[in-house]
Amino acid sequence: MSIPIPTIKRFPSYLRILNQAKEMGKTYISATNLAEELGLNPIQVRKDISSTGIEGKPKIGFDIEELTQYITHVLGWDNTTDALIVGAGNLGSAIARYDGFASYGLKIVAIFDKAAEKIGTTVGSFTVKSMESLNRFIAENRIAIAVITVPAAQAQAVCDLLVKCGIRGIWNFAPKDLKVPESVVVQRTDLATSFAVLSVKLGKKLAEIDDLDSDEDMI
Amino acid sequence: MSIPIPTIKRFPSYLRILNQAKEMGKTYISATNLAEELGLNPIQVRKDISSTGIEGKPKIGFDIEELTQYITHVLGWDNTTDALIVGAGNLGSAIARYDGFASYGLKIVAIFDKAAEKIGTTVGSFTVKSMESLNRFIAENRIAIAVITVPAAQAQAVCDLLVKCGIRGIWNFAPKDLKVPESVVVQRTDLATSFAVLSVKLGKKLAEIDDLDSDEDMI
């Protein structure tokens, strides 16, 4: 009944293609079509979609509007959640300025930092707030999600503080594996992990080419 | 023989813990210990490590130095690869300024943008270069990896250009699924994907709590 994580990870890509198709004036899209756009297996796309319960029409495909709404709903992106950022460094600032989160139902409402010289400065449309004001801000604005963009060394301390303030979901950009109580959810977005996969795939690919080269030599 | 992708994704975390342990003066670390730090199953950690061929000592664990070296090597992080960034917006600038890539064997050597007003400006320690100079730069410096941080609408065009210039690995931060020839590797780092998982997990967690609450009510 619950949707597999790999499927959930593909959902945002589906949404992108669905929006594209919609902009092009289409009303229906087939799994085959979606798969082509994303370099996936059509059967897999159908399976993913079937987990939403939505049915398609043979020879036509799926109703774009219906599918979009359903996926958006499953992801919980249909009603906006307020979030704050802790860490006004390069990455934190970049995220604060990024305006694409709206379509994920995420609204950044404040950014915090502990460095005295940063407090009061402007980052995008925000004024950097002090860590002392964090607790009160979370309580008064009923913030459930926090984005951590502090250096690894401070990440756990910041995390502990956030949990104590009642934060329930943490999006962690620090290269550090945070420990949290059972009731809190952490998702780490790690550049290293992503790059690791690229490194290995590239290494393999380059080795393949070498193999081909030597194969050719042998002919 | 080839190492599973999920294992590769865990390797960077292992490296982090290994470095921590090393800094604390340890020489050996057990799979149990690693697993605890990362919230993983010890058996899984052993399995991951076994794919490197490294053997541990019962009652002691694995040689931290040996393991570090091996994982670093498998990831190809032991010799530095030069890379360039295309797109000097918020994210591109943040990445250009980030100094943590050195430990991934990645060295950003230049940043490019097509906006005339950005060319010549300074981003971190780089001067933004024009797209016209891209081809020559790649050829002269034998660049194999490029980081794409342009808006989604331009990503495919930039990608095509990079491929034509001989780039073999692309790290794509644009929310767009790029089409490339067989010989090129693309890895997408997508904030949306990461956030999708957080959203769903958090939603589920909050629902669980609700369930518990209502269960309690029934007692």
Next chain:
DNA sequence: CCCTAATCGATAAAATTTTACCCTTTAAAG
């Protein structure tokens, strides 16, 4: 109105990944 081909949907097979089990090794304590 009938055929054709594209597509869906359900079930099952295959592949991959995680976890369990059990035996061996060995540091450390007694």
Next chain:
DNA sequence: CTTTAAAGGGTAAAATTTTATCGATTAGGG
């Protein structure tokens, strides 16, 4: 020197995820 318990390692089972197969449906052309 012996016992104990904390690992490691190999094999196999379980779980998850992906892919294949095949029949059913239906838009569109003839």
